[in-house]
Amino acid sequence: MSVAKTVYIIVGPTAVGKTAFAISLAKALNTEIISADARQCYQEMNIGVARPTNAELAEVPHHFIASHSIQTTLNASVFEQYALEKTTALFESKEAVVMVGGTGLYIKAFCEGLDLIPAIDPATRTGIIDQYEKLGLRWLQKEVSVKDPIYWEKGEQQNPQRLMRALEVMNGTGASITSFQNKHKLTRPFRIVKMGMDMPREQLYEQINQRVLNMVEGGLEQEVLQLQPHANLNALQTVGYSEWQAYFNGEMSKSRVIELIQQNTRHYAKRQMTWFKKDPEVTWHQASTINAGQIIGG
Secondary structure (H helix, E strand, C coil): CCCCCEEEEEECCCCCCHHHHHHHHHHHHCCCEEECCCCCCECCCCHHHCCCCHHHHHHCCEECCCCECCCCCCCHHHHHHHHHHHHHHHCCCCCEEEEECCCHHHHHHHHHCCCCCCCCCHHHHHHHHHHHHHHCHHHHHHHHHHHCHHHHHHCCCCCHHHHHHHHHHHHHHCCCHHHHCCCCCCCCCCEEEEEEEECCHHHHHHHHHHHHHHHHHCCHHHHHHHCHHHCCCHHHCCCCCCCHHHHHCCCCCHHHHHHHHHHHHHHHHHHHHHHHHCCCCEEEEECCCCCHHHHHHC
16 A cells, blocks of 8 residues: 555544545545544434434445444544554545544554554453443443543543543553553554644534534434333443433423533534644644635645
8 A cells, every 4th residue: 555645534522523624635645534423323313313314425425424333333443443554445446535523532543543442351241231231321420420530531521431431440450541541552554644623612513512512403312212112231331311311201301401512512522632632643623714726736
């Protein structure tokens, strides 16, 4: 594979406009898009994960969009393998590939490889899952915040799967999962160009709030209700879905659910920016001014 081949990676917070720009860049490069989103890959989840519209998907071929069932266990390792294989296949006929998404760990795995964490007794994870199912997310959050405060500060605090993994590593190795990071950075046989999209926080938050309202108007409640038989799956322990449980149980008003989704999405966007801003390889652009010609010409 020629080193001249390039993967353009677009990162940034949710609702900043990554999808639209990725499509314009892919068109300019005459190539296809690999999504690096840990939620849009699920077939059964559409409205709540802000999956690209059918019209957008028709403009440029997308990969890792609605590609897996919520019954499938997905993680950064699975994505790394999937994305590398897809990139290799696309490079047979394309000079460039566009990757876009907000899941920082997936992008890190693709660019650098995963860190080698020692094998951990499966009983450790089983015990954590049992406790989580009995005591819930608040217990899990407290355990991680106390035992691994370093990860807690930078991790996805609303994501049970990530929290359980962090707790599993801490309990199994006695070390923070963060201590295994950046130990075995790999060099890929292609050029990587990372660009970040940003906008003033107040504007971003307004867009997030409005998008949540649009989701509700577009049928989010019905989508979540249809998925209730699978509510215990890790895929559904996520913003936009988990907040509805209290409403369905008659414990919370619909308006409060909407407020919580907006709030949790804003918090998620803030964590995304914290993650990506720490990457010195990302060149930042204002979402209002970034254009494909500028990127390709640069």
